[in-house]
Amino acid sequence: MERNAAIVKKPVGVKRKTARYKEFAWEKSIAVLGSISIVILALIFLFLVKDGIPLFRHVGVAEFLFGDTWRPISEPPVFGILPLIAGSIVVTLAAAAMSVPMGVGCAIYIAEIADPRAKEFLKVVVELIAGIPSVVLGFIGVLTLAPFVQEIFDLPTGLTAFTGAVVLAFMAVPTIATISEDAIYSVPREYREASLAMGATRWQTIYKVIIPASSSGILAASLLGVGRVIGETMVVMMVCGNAPVIPNTIFQPVRTMTATIAAEMGETVHGGDHYMALFAVGLALFAISFAINAAASGAARRRGAGA
């Protein structure tokens, strides 16, 4: 009743006008806030460039990318990130080799085989793994896995690329498993039924029909898992042994790009060469994560077209 009275008192046109202004202001501010992620991404790129690119006034790009020595605090300093790239690649490939089969296998098990209770349980487990802070996994890796690896392979230290890769493989499983699972679910039911009706066993159906039909989704999942591994910092810093040299075997300490930034930024002079070099490493990481995302969404799009 009171509301109606208020409307009668005010001339209708004025109220409608303010309402329209309000609506307009609301819509515009939502649109501006909606674009915030573009702004943030642009800012990240901008600041990496601003603090990283000036390094190349003193250091050649080729020397930086392909130099095999990283000695940032010797005199004169040497900034070759090849050992760091090698470290990242070794750890990432080893982790992917373990986590892609595990993650995809886990996804197939959840989607096609497990009974409802096992399925619920595993889904919760996968979400919990995704929720463990990486520093905790690093901590556990240092205290339990590293001594184990040292003993089994009879090494001088347990902090090696392999140890890190095992922990990272575990961390990447949730990403790979959940996205692969979605891809498997999106395979039309008719495919499955047709195959079973032709007399194929469930396993034949899985590996001859379902896996091929969801392969691009599984590829996208694996790529995103790899992206997760390359970008991980704390685990590799704590578990991989932190030696910035190109490794001969997987059982040597390595230092990745991410770990180098995290470990060394604290000691740098802001604006100095070392500082800029670490930003340049960050820029390289940024570019890598961009490329992986592009590849993953390319793979996912192919699924849309193919199926």
Add this chain to the structure above:
Amino acid sequence: MSAKSSERAAFLALRICGCAVAAPILLILGLLIVKGAPALSAEFLLSAPRMGLKEGGIFPAIVGTVILVALAISVALPLGVACAVYLNEYAGDSRLTRLIRLSIVNLAGVPSVVFGLFGLGLFVLFLKFGVSILSGSLTLAFLILPVVITASEEALSSVPKSFSEASLALGATKMQTILRVVLPNALPGMLTGAILGVSRAAGETAPILFTVAAFYLPRLPSSIFDQAMALPYHLYIVSTQVPGASETVKYGTALVLVSLAFGLNLVAIIARNRIRKQRKW
């Protein structure tokens, strides 16, 4: 090998995959509880570290993490919800929308240590906030933004179209419809997203390394321009940088951090499943 027996072998292998994923997490949790639980006392939770971090409690680190995370989510949630409202209610399939979606995906893929560099470059040095709670929580807010946006969007799109159509048909404007019909119905889902964001922010170490984290502070921070201790950073320090730190301190810190992150995650998972089941529409 017959089709049947190869099926049996394959299923066994897949089951082993499932177990191999589940077993380590159960072992890790068991280890943390067995070794960490004895450390949990009122004194451990409520006192400051002593003897160069080798003994004593973790109170300043808990307080620091709570402050950082609270500030981060209070920045990220409004931004994320606004972004989700725009994507879900206003934007059609325009070039801008596609660009926004692309940038959200890419933002989610940026390594966390790169967020740390960005926070150092923008907040600490360029805006001169210094190594402070403000710099750290803003960095964390940007880091969790994709999580919040994605969850909010899912929540918004689960509200049936007929709800907003009914509201619009009654003469409500679009703004009124969103504020009074769509958002209240999407609220539980958005809170789930917020909890996931909080849990993520609480566990991140790399973004706070150069933006806020302090090795050891005898007093609690008094303003947002102070440094702060934080649980994940503290765990990193005591487990790798402080030789001779006692087992209780290490496992106790790890257990508190994991309980915080897991507790929040579990709440979010349960809440989400309950919402999904309750939905009658």
